[in-house]
Amino acid sequence: MTGQKIYKVVVVGMGKRGMHHAVAFKNNPRFELAGISTRDPARLAKAAAGLGVARTSTDPVGLCSEIKPDVFCFCTPPGARLELIKTGIQCGAALIAYEKPMALSMNVALEIRDAVRAAGVKTVVSHQHRYGSHYQRVKEIIASGEIGRVHTVYGHAVGWFLHLFTHLVDYMRWYNGGAEAEWVMGQAAGRGKLADNHPSPDYVGGFIQFADGVRGIVECGAGAPDVPEVDYWWRKNRIGAQGTEGFAEVLTGGGWRAVTRGQKGVIAGEGCMNYDLEMPPYVQDIAQWLDDDTRIHPCNGESAYKGFEISMAMLRSVIQRGQVKLPLGQGEPELDALRNVLPERPVLVSSEINRKEYGG
Ligand SMILES: NC(=O)c1ccc[n+]([C@@H]2O[C@H](COP(=O)([O-])OP(=O)(O)OC[C@H]3O[C@@H](n4cnc5c(N)ncnc54)[C@H](O)[C@@H]3O)[C@@H](O)[C@H]2O)c1
DSSP: OTTOOOEEEEEEOOSHHHHHHHHHHHHOTTEEEEEEEOSOHHHHHHHHHHHTOOOEESOHHHHHHHHOOSEEEEOOOTTSOHHHHHHHHHTTOSEEEEOSSOOSSHHHHHHHHHHHHHHTOEEEEOOGGGGSHHHHHHHHHHHTTTTOSEEEEEEEESSOHHHHHHHHHHHHHHHTTTOOEEEEEEEEEOOGGGGSSSOOOSEEEEEEEETTSOEEEEEEETTSOOOTTOOSGGGOEEEEEEETTEEEEEETTSOEEEEOSSSSSOEEEOOOOOHHHHHHHHHHHHHHHHHOTTSOOTTBHHHHHHHHHHHHHHHHHHHHOSOEESSOOSOSOHHHHHHHHSOSSOOOOSSGGGHHHHOO
16 A cells, blocks of 8 residues: 555564465565575575565664664563563564564563663564464454343463463453453462473463453363364363353364353354464564554563562462462572472363373
């Protein structure tokens, strides 16, 4: 379209998600994929050839000081966050897009939030499942009032905490009108995944008290129930809401279903998480937010921060026991503290389908 600004983008990290982002920016006429960076020169050369990008470097700082991108995007493991946020701020980007989870600790998440607020930089964190048509159908049903007054939102996933917990909480908050949490209480078991690059207890579950009085129930990992309707293990996630007159829920890899006031019996529909369908509208909403400050991205960083805070409060509850009041301040890094309190006992799995990942 004529007259619309084209935003220059640099993407750092050329793994699975970096490539998803790079392709989506490349395919959207509102963006110019101006440069890419990753640490491994061979991987960088392969990605550059595939994407048709001329400007590459293993050094993101140098690349960004040359290109001065409008959007700085990085898709790296969760240990690599704060330095890259600082790179994005220093190069003058108007928006930083990065992957969940926001950080490995509340301390780092607070630093990130404060730094981007101080710099006036917009941020987007990739909880992009919500672009799935089945996720959106559930949102529509809940928002229409067809399940009555929502009293409970819930989410569970068999994948482990730092992979999936913030996804679950993000969609639970969305289904609950974006409500903030007042307190949480959680418990955890199993040390097997503490050594992973998404370090996590094998199993975490707990309750959330939302400010609107709605109860959140969430669990993630080895003890979370199977979703037998879904074959693909990472998509065995179920997120939904119960109301006074029905329920509506999404299965990440298996459509949606509901019971509502107006319709007889269970209503259901299809849909499956699919990066190829989710990424185009996700990046389009980045262009719209850059065009117009009032069109805030659904995956904005302030909202992701709220979900991350709930997730870390759950770990603090395991460490400190009892209820944890929000908002959280600085504290002992949660995963370090957890290493001191999690019992050595192997985790108990909910189903044979979890034994390959968790033993038990
Ligand atoms: N939103 C989603 O649906 C979704 C799905 C999968 C993964 N993720 C998240 O995406 C992130 C990346 O996951 P992935 O599957 O793409 O991983 P990956 O291992 O495929 O790629 C990671 C990339 O980051 C690079 N990297 C690692 N450390 C770095 C550092 N310190 N500085 C610069 N580059 C560095 C690696 O070289 C690699 O290119 C993780 O946070 C993960 O949780 C999100």
